[in-house]
Amino acid sequence: MDNVLFSIKNVSKIFPNGNIALSEINLEIFEGQCLLIAGSNGSGKTQLMRIITGLVETSRGTVLFKGASLDGSLEKVRRSVGLVFQDADAQLVGDTVAEDIAFGPKNLGFPKNEVEFRVSESADQMGLGDKLLYSPRRLSGGEKRRLAVAGILAMGCDTLIFDEPFANLDWPGVIQVLRAIKSLKETGKTLIILTHELEKVLAFADRLLILHRGIIKDDGPPEEVLNRIKPEYGVRDPRKNYSSIKDCSWLEE
Secondary structure (H helix, E strand, C coil), X not given: CCCEEEEEEEEEEECCCCCEEEEEEEEEXXXXXXXXXXXXXXXXXXXXXXXHCCCCCCCEEEEXXXXXXXXXXXXXXXXXXXXXXXXXXXXXXXXXXXXXXXXXXXXXXCCHHHHHHHHXXXXXXXXXXXXXXXXXXXXXXXXXXXXXXXXXXXXXCCEEEEEXXXXXXXXXXXXXXXXXXHHHHHCXXXXXXXXXXXXXXXXXXXXXEEEECCEEEEEECHHHXXXXXXXXXXXXXXXXXXXXXXXXXXXXX
16 A cells, blocks of 8 residues: 555635635545545535546646646546446446446447456446346446446446445445445455445545545544544544444444
8 A cells, every 4th residue: 555546735626606625635545545534514525536536626736646647647547546426326327237337448448349348247246247138227226336336347447436335325235335345445446435424334444534624634544533533523433333443334244
């Protein structure tokens, strides 16, 4: 985890009406790391991820991707970094699961046989191999999130960003997504998870960052950060309901 993936320097995002979404963010994100970014609604989590993926411009400050300016690296970012949106339906683009997964690699120009291989491999990895001919609209919430991940994997992305991955999911859906996160971590993917529901996924985190009103309030090993956490940040310390951080997961395996 010594290689810096993103280097964010003095980044601020100010809207035309004067509202400040992010203020003087300084942050390094490392390859192979599972980083949890926690904060209440409106803390700036989504804006930060949209900035580092090139979807939103900064008001000031710079973002580097693997040491190079983000402005000149957007094509590399789009091939390397996949964003799983909070609204899974917003990422459905195909009439079948297979078509949906194939959308990304097709647009990247992979030949037909390579696309077919990538679709099959990533669908199997996400437990969707038996649903390739299904309509994505027929899938459950958890399956739709896994479908989004499968599409990202088919593109060859090494980094996945999850924006509130458990939003609007029932228990089975949460378990499905957690299994996917665990599998991705075990294969060495870089994971950035934006959530305020630490009790579901904290066990997988290498690092915890607290964002509050657009400002980084704390950053470091999860246990150390939780020992310093303040109520006004709007993030619950889940440890009182578990024996240790390694038990802070809804995945009982």
